[in-house]
Amino acid sequence: MSRTITVLLADDEPMLRTGVRTILGADSGIGVVAEAADGREAVELARSHRPDVCLLDIRMPRLDGLAAAAELARLVPPTAVVMLTTFSDDAYVADALGSGAAGFLLKSGDPRELIAGVRAVAEGGAALSPVIARRVIAHLGDGRLGRGVAARARTAELTAREREVLALVGAGLSNAEIARRLFLTEGTVKTYVSTVLARLGFKNRVQAAILAYEAGLVPAS
Numbered sequence: 001m002s003r004t005i006t007v008l009l010a011d012d013e014p015m016l017r018t019g020v021r022t023i024l025g026a027d028s029g030i031g032v033v034a035e036a037a038d039g040r041e042a043v044e045l046a047r048s049h050r051p052d053v054c055l056l057d058i059r060m061p062r063l064d065g066l067a068a069a070a071e072l073a074r075l076v077p078p079t080a081v082v083m084l085t086t087f088s089d090d091a092y093v094a095d096a097l098g099s100g101a102a103g104f105l106l107k108s109g110d111p112r113e114l115i116a117g118v119r120a121v122a123e124g125g126a127a128l129s130p131v132i133a134r135r136v137i138a139h140l141g142d143g144r145l146g147r148g149v150a151a152r153a154r155t156a157e158l159t160a161r162e163r164e165v166l167a168l169v170g171a172g173l174s175n176a177e178i179a180r181r182l183f184l185t186e187g188t189v190k191t192y193v194s195t196v197l198a199r200l201g202f203k204n205r206v207q208a209a210i211l212a213y214e215a216g217l218v219p220a221s
Helices: 014-025 039-049 065-075 087-095 111-122 130-139 144-156 160-170 175-182 186-200 205-214
Strands: 005-010 030-036 053-057 080-085 103-106
Touching: 005 014, 005 039, 005 111, 014 030, 014 111, 030 039, 030 111, 039 053, 039 065, 053 065, 053 111, 065 080, 080 111, 103 111, 144 205, 160 175, 160 186, 160 205, 175 186, 186 205
Parallel strands: 005 030, 005 053, 053 080, 080 103
Antiparallel strands: none
């Protein structure tokens, strides 16, 4: 029997927390172990419960989601952080790529995307909504063509296998899923991912996923 994925949910809107908890409750393999109404409480509860995944609203009182994500990365590194966003949070998402978050999902997105995202980051993958990927890339300015060329140039420095792994990281697959797709061992995939992140100068898989979208390795749709 597989282990239950434990989740901490942090949002200052009680109705939103209820909705997310209900969605996650539809999956018997996921359990919400604690809820927080602000970022500071989220950090405190995460230190107590050590959840597999922490779902953080970007804008919260006392300590916003970005600051909370940074503290969680420092204090509870095993916990994967997923930021819950709205369409009006584009600028925050763009600024949060270095916060250590393992994913960004829309609050108004498909419930199945939320469940899949929690499962993906719990297994070491990234959860990046295609809608968010499109909007973040668009938010970065009018130089999309230039960034696409630059992104393709950066990925051209990778080996064919490394680009293949990067594309699957961009698609949100976990190491285990990539291993099955490419008929490799999970340990080999982990090494490839670490090498790709190091060669690109990235801290996490979400940054790599954005580059994969910009380089055209993953369709943003």
